[in-house]
Each structure stands twice: as C-alpha cells, then as structure tokens.
Amino acid sequence: MQKTAYKTKQQDLLFSYLREMQGKHFTAEEVRAHFEAKKLTIGIATIYRQLEKLVAEGKIQKYFIDEHSAACFEYAGENCNTNEKHFHLKCELCGRLIHLECDELEKLGEHVRTEHGFVINPLRTVFYGVCKDCLSEGKNEDCNED
Amino acid sequence: MQKTAYKTKQQDLLFSYLREMQGKHFTAEEVRAHFEAKKLTIGIATIYRQLEKLVAEGKIQKYFIDEHSAACFEYAGENCNTNEKHFHLKCELCGRLIHLECDELEKLGEHVRTEHGFVINPLRTVFYGVCKDCLSEGKNEDCNED
DNA sequence: TTGCGTGCAAAGGTTTTGCATGGCA
C-alpha cells in the first residue's frame, strides 16, 4: 500500500520547514514563497501533493478557515498525532488564528458525545468570533457597513 | 449609507425562498437551480450579491463547510437575528449538517469569553466530527487510507 | 534501468467583477 518509495530533496526541505513552523499555521502558497525567497523552487503542485500526503499520514493538519482564503496547514508534532487537543479560534476582525488548549473544550466534547451522540473533531473545528485585542480596541462596534 | 433603494422582483423571489427554507441550508447554486426549475432565471451573480447583502444585514448566515464545496447559507429567522444560539455540527462522513441548541455551548461561550477573552460567534462556528448515525453504522473505523 | 516525484501548464469549481441593459421610483 505504502509506496513512498523515493525520498527527494523537496520532501526533506518541506518537512524541515514544517518542523520549523511547529505551532504556526501556513498555507501552501506561503511554503512556496518561503522557498522561493531562498532561491529554491518547489512547484506549488508538489507542495500540495506533499501536504496532502502528510495530512493523510497525520503528520500535519489541515484547516479550513475561510472559503476564499487558502487552506491552512499545521505541523502536528513529533508524537502527538491525534493527541493534540487544541482548538482554533479565528478572529473575524483581524483574521488572526489563535490556538486554544482548554479543559472546558474537552468537557464540551464529552458532553456533545454523550448527550448528542456526536464526536467532535478538534482538528477541523474552528471557532469564529472576536479576539481580545480587537475587543479592547473597540473595533467590534457592529458589522462593517462600508 | 443604506441605499437599498430599489426593490426588485428577484429580491422578492429570493427572500421568499429563503423563508421557505427556514431551518434548512442551501448553496447559491441550489437557489439558482430552484428558480430555473420554475422557469425563472436569476443570474448567479445576482444571487451571490443578494446573499452577501442579506448576510451583512444579518438576515441569513453563511457557513463554510468544506473548502471545495460551495458555501452554505441559512435563513436567520424573522426576529432572532443574533439571538439564535444554535451551533452547527457537520458530519465529516455523511456530510449532514446538524443544528444543535444546547446550554453547554452557551456555557462554553461564557467560559471562553471570561477566561480567554474571545467572543465566539455561534453563527459562523461549525463543529466538525462524526454524527450519531455514522457512528452506529461503524463507518468510523479510522481514516480512509485508500 | 525502472518508475516515482517533480514542475509546468491547463483544467476544475466557486465566487467576484466589468459592463451594458432593463426595470423601479
């Protein structure tokens, strides 16, 4: 089944970049730009293919933040493939993506599972809202009405 | 600022369809197809423009379900513009979108606000996971590894 | 040498935008 036969330079480059980015999010395009800046060309198709593979292997996660913006990826860490229990908060105002590790969320997961029969996947779940900074800056008047 | 000057036939048609769809989700393309079936042509651009406007007005919500599939919209209801406290659960296996009204979720919202300084917007937040039916059908063996 | 992985370019799908026209006030 597994046929990851050949190890290539691009795979190495990519993977070390991912580790470097531990705890941060990145898009396929950002990866490409990163290497371009280093005078290293990795085709965007290759990046997508590698990222897809790594997602399937559980080495990185993929997040859908906005429908129009590119997908975000994140290194899953060496050993915590599916142990990582953090959720993501996405600020609708400044666009920041925040990590949240919190027992309450695990409790909620329990509740939803036992009471509603639904098993939440934290890896794909994103909470939208308004972050601390934007709140304190009072940017949250109301909807932007241009 | 507001310049919703002209009321058009398309707006009426669209809005009555939305009300008809209360509690259900739909995509822009589904709306278009619905009217096409009735021999009424509404351009997809118009639909997107109207839906966007209605989202801004809080009359409908917009959900990002999958990155590749089209965005889902849902009528917000007559009076519960921002009172509606339900969240959405999206089953990653069968694709179903489930409404969830639950006090625990409100409590979680409280917690995240007070402890983490983040105000969650339930209208845009979607929980991904696996639903009751798919769980009982044992479809959740593990990741599809092709 | 074999055949996988790569890179380029083109295709795919959804959403947005430009522009001329039609319809509301």
Next chain:
DNA sequence: TGCCATGCAAAACCTTTGCACGCAA
C-alpha cells in the same frame, strides 16, 4: 428620466490533474 440592480461573460482565486522529464534506488 435617473440610477440601481440585473445578467452575461470574463476574471480571479485556490487546488487538482495530465504529461514529460529528472532523479532516486
């Protein structure tokens, strides 16, 4: 009549796919 909203088509955007070539084993 004035001007907004519409509709068509083209563009934009992210992502996937086809195909020939290069490179790993």
